[in-house]
Amino acid sequence: MTNKPLLSLAVAIGSLTFASMASAQSLLPKPQSFTAGKGVFSESSAGYRVVNEAGHEAENIYSKPWIDKNNPSARQVVLFRRITDRGKLSPEAYRLHVTKDSLVISAASADAFRYAWQTIAQLTTKKGIMACDIKDAPAYKWRSLMLDVSRHFFPIDFLKKQIDVMAQYKFNRFHIHLTDAAGWRMEIKRYPRLTNLAAWRPGSTWKEWNDNGNKYVPEGTDGAYGGYYTQDQLRDLVRYAAERGITIVPEIEMPGHSEEVLTAYPELSCTHEPYKQSDFCPGSVATYDFLENVLKEVMDVFPSEYIHVGGDEAAKKSWGDCPLCQKKMQELGCDKNGLQAHLIAHMGKFLSEHGRQLVGWDEVIAGNLSPNTTVMVWRGTEYAHEAIKHGYNVVLSPGGYCYLDGYQDAPSTQPEAIGGYLPLEKVYGYVPGEDLPADERARITGVQGNLWCEYVPTREHAEYMLYPRALAIAEIGWNGTSKKDYAEFRQRAIAQEAVLRKEGVNVFDLKREYGERKESLTPIRHKAVGCKVTYNRPYSDSYKAQGDATLTDGNFGGWAFGDKRWQGFIGDGYCMDVTVDLGTSQKISSVATDFMQSCGPEIYFPGEYLVSVSDNGTDFKEVCRQTYELKKTDTTEYRQLTWKGSRQARYVRVQAKAGKGWVFADEIVVK
Secondary structure (H helix, E strand, C coil), X not given: CCCHHHHHHHHHCCCCCXXXXXXXXXXXXXXXXXXXXXXXXXXCCCCEEEEECCCHHHHCCCCHHHHHCCCCCCCEEEXXXXXXXXXXXXXXXXEEEECCCEEEEEECCHHHHHHHHHHHHHHECCCCEEEEEEEECCCCCEEEEEEECCCCCCCHHHHHHHHHHHHHCCCCEEXXXXXXXXXXXXCCCCCCHHHHXXXXXXXXXXXXXXXXXXXXXXXXXXXXXXXXXXXXXXXXXXXXXHCCCCEEEEEEEECCCCHHHHHHCHHHCCCCCCCCCCCCCCCCHHHHHHHHHHHHHHHHHCCCCEEEEECCCCCCCCCCCCHHHHHHHHHHCCCHHHHHHHHHHHHHHHHHHCCCEEEEEHHHCCCCCCXXXXXXXXXCHHHHHHHHHHCCEEEECCHHHHECCCECCCHHHCCCCCCCECCHHHHHCCCCCCCCCHHXXXXXXXXXXXXXXXXXXXXXHHHHHHCCHHHHHHHHHHHCCCCCCHHHHHHHHHXXXXXXXXXXXXXXXHHHCCCCCHHHHCCCCCCCCCCEEEECCCCCHHHCCCHHHHHHCCCCCCCCCCCCXXXXXXXXXXXXXXXXXXXXXXXXXXXXXXXXXXXXXXECCEEEEEEEEECCCCCCEEEEEEECCCCCCCCCEEEEEEEEEEEEEEEEEEEEEECCCEEEEEEEEEC
């Protein structure tokens, strides 16, 4: 037996490496402990002798025939061992001892053998496997990616391809967002209208569908876009993932994000009218019957211990007027938030009775959930603190670091995205729970990256948004990255990009990255820096940036509206209305303000921009009035609006009227 099957197996499980790549610096995620040895475990004329002391757990990696072969006369040995001194070790822990003559793989479980083999694949060159000693185990037990297949539907073969990639980088959960307003994607035999109506829409892109009334059409309608997975397809996908050490976690949204359900079955809403509601009626017995029946079929297909029920962003707009909801709230002695908590708690109890555990976004936090609940925190860390206080498990997935639907480079260089700016460096820089006390950080279950697909219509685009940012999630989830070295990580990510391209994955090219908005990198000096700003109308508490100092701190914003340099204003008329006090009467020749437009999150350039000046702060003279027609754009754009002239003044008043939605500004530059 030669070493060819060994190398072929490494390739088969997803690694195509270059001789120059195999080193400690090529491994991703980085192992917890690595010591380089001398030489390589390479091919010899005598071949290999395989000794399997671990039994079936070692056999069930990827290529059983390879392990069954043996050459008793070979000097080189491949030895599979079960870790026996596990103690407090993770069941996913493994060890490697590689020399010129031996390859010893010790692991705590079948999954741990898989992880060991993924590391071996990354250590493999044309000459053999790099000699080394590795002791490794994951920092977190939940290491996951989420793919939104509701907004845009992706076929099973694409999901399998992503599972293969995830397995290479030691992910162990694949969260599939199966239902949302844009389409229901799982066959439910008891409720066929979920897939013969609610899975189909006119308009292939989410944006086109959203702009044209959010309608649904019957399956088979000419031009209909959509699709769904049969239960048999999903069972096959579950098996495929399990063979690669990955558990699929299905998500069925409730009570909000359910327009598609409530059009197919309007009797489950408060008004019983199609196209009128986004939330289930939690006062109706029919709602609970429906959701339980759906979850029964979901559990029959997905053996996952964890079932995700959404729970986020419920509008609750009709609950206060609905007689059934009013009666239920009176019975429970609660408000609308308590009514949602009741529904989620009911479903958590139902899942527990069937041996499963409820997972929900952080809106589900309440004191009456089952103690085995897992809360997926997507907003602030304060929600993690609250969930931990209740005794729940916590998976961190904050939008500012883990939402992979934002731009990863200069927006003008990228395909359309929902907005914001999340480069690889920021994802990698995330420290889970860094603002939590040490005892609470220890109770974090894991981390997850999410790809929401409103603006991701194709398979190629999905991969482009996922990679390499998902590799940073993998690094955090496995290694923990308590010590950050982005320059070093970036080189490993570039090396893995080459691997992924050879596997046919469409990755963002890190070598051609433009980077952050150049204006934001260097402070600017001007007459208004440090000057007092009076807000005649308040900024939004949600986007207050640096508060009252924001517009005169000498700093421009970056590509992202949430970078704490851009300040947000919303409301009718001149929602931005500020007065800058220069301290003394001075000659001024220009007043300029930067604005952003990002239509996905409803941020638009001002419809009108006014500049006025005064010596006493009371009597202002208008010196500039510029009006603009509202024009939607497919990418995030930036515009500086400027008055130029010559005036003597102490006070400068800047006003901006919202053309629509939000107005975001970063600095008022006075020269």
